[in-house]
Amino acid sequence: MADSTVRDHLANERTFLAWLRTSAGVMALGVGIARFVTDDGSRYPVAAGLVLVVVGVVGLAYGTARYYRVATQIDTGEVEVADHRGPLAAAAVVLAVAILAAFILLA
Numbered sequence: 001m002a003d004s005t006v007r008d009h010l011a012n013e014r015t016f017l018a019w020l021r022t023s024a025g026v027m028a029l030g031v032g033i034a035r036f037v038t039d040d041g042s043r044y045p046v047a048a049g050l051v052l053v054v055v056g057v058v059g060l061a062y063g064t065a066r067y068y069r070v071a072t073q074i075d076t077g078e079v080e081v082a083d084h085r086g087p088l089a090a091a092a093v094v095l096a097v098a099i100l101a102a103f104i105l106l107a
Helices: 001-038 044-077 086-104
Strands: none
Touching: 001 044, 001 086, 044 086
16 A cells, blocks of 8 residues: 555544544533533433534534545545535534534523
8 A cells, every 4th residue: 555545544534533532522511411410300401412412423423424435535546625614614503503502401
C-alpha cells in the first residue's frame, strides 16, 4: 500500500474518531440530564435527555456510514472531493436545536 493511501486511511480514521467523540459527548450529556436533573417527578428531563441521546446516535450512524464510504473510495482510488459545508451546517443546526429543545424541556 502506498504511503499516501495509508495517510488517507489514517486521516479518515481520525475523522471517524472525531464523529465518535462528539456523538459520545452528546449522548453522555443526554444521559446526565436524564439521570441527574430532578424536577418534581416530571418527565421533561428524561425527554430532554432522550432527544440528546437520539441526536448522538444519529451522529454516530452518519459518521460510521461516512467512514466506510470514504474508506471504499480510498481503496478504489475514486475519492470524490465533496463540499461538506451543507452536511456540516445541517449537523450543527440539528445539534443546536436538540440542545435548545433540551433546555426548553428543562425550563
